[in-house]
Amino acid sequence: MRPTTKDLARVAGVSLATVDRVLNDRPGVHRKTVEKVNSAIEELGFVRNASAANLARGKIYRFVFLLPKTGDQFLGELLYRIDEANSAFSAEMIHVDVTRIPENDPHRIAALLATLDPETVDGIAIMAPESPQVRDAMLRLEERGIDTLSFISGQSRTTGGDAVGIDNRAAGATAGRLMGRFSGARSGKVLVIAETMQSRDSLERRLGFDQVINADFPNLQVLPSLETWGNQARAEKIVQTSFASHPDIVGIYILTSEARGPLQAIATAPHENGPVTIAHERTPFTEAALISGELDAVIAQNPGHLVRSAIRILKARSDQKEPLASQETIRIEILLKENT
């Protein structure tokens, strides 16, 4: 039988009321008494029954995911996983909501954050490009008692709050290592394609990529990043131009989470050499491309894990507990045809 508060009271030689006061940090307990209870906890190995506590409290966890309004297949995957988690965690009194806002409108994001009510929301995971407005709004939310979390792409890690997502510099470096090793002894140029290089994430990936290539693969020369701006026609044009002016392209690195546009552009552009092609994020499209051989490797982060991790961290914060660090580290996954 597991020890209960009754056992604690007995062993500590105090009343249930006092045990309760100590367990819940209520005031008006003598220092000595607190210690008596704490050593009884030690002695018995008492662990509070979370179910009973939450039941008594009537505790419901209400979390929000703030996501971009528009997005690619990766975002779709996230939405699906949030939905899935919502069902799975419902029995544990965890409810998750999704709010979507144009991601390039930091003012609107900040405004929305300002309207959140601690009575209605316990915590929020925010996926938004770095901006002072958002960062400030997050800080103010914390002050008002709503936990915040940078989700995937985010505010700089120095905010104090946690962040869920991969280290993009390391992800870029991983892509760089694969690019270098996969292209073997061949010399030539490497094309880097991004939707935009405005974002911190893209910059970090590029940085990591360049570091590895420059340090260990002098046979490769990384070209300036091409930006598609999410425009297919433009993507095809810039890719075509690149192939034309660089006949010695041996590698292509697609920074963007939506690899579809660039890959289609590459497929339609005439080129040779079978360049090594690496992209980010597992989506139905990249998965198919891996199988077919259009892609040689995909650097990914598990969307389901990202979502559940964010939820667990917010829950732990709400419970004033430490999350299990080892469980909440998002791995930089490397997907090949064989381990997809």
Add this chain to the structure above:
Amino acid sequence: MRPTTKDLARVAGVSLATVDRVLNDRPGVHRKTVEKVNSAIEELGFVRNASAANLARGKIYRFVFLLPKTGDQFLGELLYRIDEANSAFSAEMIHVDVTRIPENDPHRIAALLATLDPETVDGIAIMAPESPQVRDAMLRLEERGIDTLSFISGQSRTTGGDAVGIDNRAAGATAGRLMGRFSGARSGKVLVIAETMQSRDSLERRLGFDQVINADFPNLQVLPSLETWGNQARAEKIVQTSFASHPDIVGIYILTSEARGPLQAIATAPHENGPVTIAHERTPFTEAALISGELDAVIAQNPGHLVRSAIRILKARSDQKEPLASQETIRIEILLKENT
């Protein structure tokens, strides 16, 4: 406010007692009445409060991990993660125990399984080489109401029960792909080192490895598997002999979860070419070897994830629920220096 059983009773137009009968599959309820309650559940989106239910039931989950008596750093990691999970899940009334048995003694394993009492144990995760005795014992356990799970290395997947672990053929294939790509255009031989090839896991990995190499990398020739039998002196001898008789070794694949012995053997044996070296499982040793460059890649499965996944699956089975498939799939991880 979340709907409770009271709301269900009201909406369905029945009493609390009947709601309870339906929710817990108790007999003596008319088909029509069951339907009334079920549609009320639908209508309200009722989800049973798992905390309250478990509290009322006095439910405690007691699981056991059956692990080998002797093992390497990977086993140590597993033990640590089990301990960690035990603390983390304690508040949710989940208790985990570890029992260790010499893994090559299927009779003793079967005997131990036969002694388990459903009053004391709800489920067990078993890490043991495939054997008819163990498989039968598992089936009998299931009949007696104790859930069983093949853990990491296991009984063939056709047992009916779940299994937690990676697809070893795919893991071997992944290693093969990396070996092929990393060795570039070079031609030569590939050394395969295992502790033993007796186990199903080793065979499957080798199979997957060979398939990929044979299909896509005709420049590589995979040598017969060397077996160290867990003996360091022997490991060094066979590695040395291999290097001596095959001057053109361009790759080394260590099947064994303990890469330490083989790697040390390789380090002490004179060789050239800087062969591509790939091993399995992340341990302090393989991690260091990745950083130092002694290893080019590691194929791994996350020990913490394995442990928690096993626990969650056993819990779900105990609750008669479906586990979240996407969360319980163990990924075949590829670790490079950059994403360790």
Add this chain to the structure above:
DNA sequence: GTTGAAATGAGGGGCGTACCTCAATTAGCG
């Protein structure tokens, strides 16, 4: 209609904890 079985209702006690009130005891201070 009678009868027996099946179905349903009403109600209570309990799980371990939170949170509240009020009384009782103790400690500290002048």
Add this chain to the structure above:
DNA sequence: CGCTAATTGAGGTACGCCCCTCATTTCAAC
């Protein structure tokens, strides 16, 4: 010593559900 403040105890109610008992109603077969 008396007085106030600090500390502690006792007890109750609640949370949502499980599980049990006993009575009552409904139904179907005769």
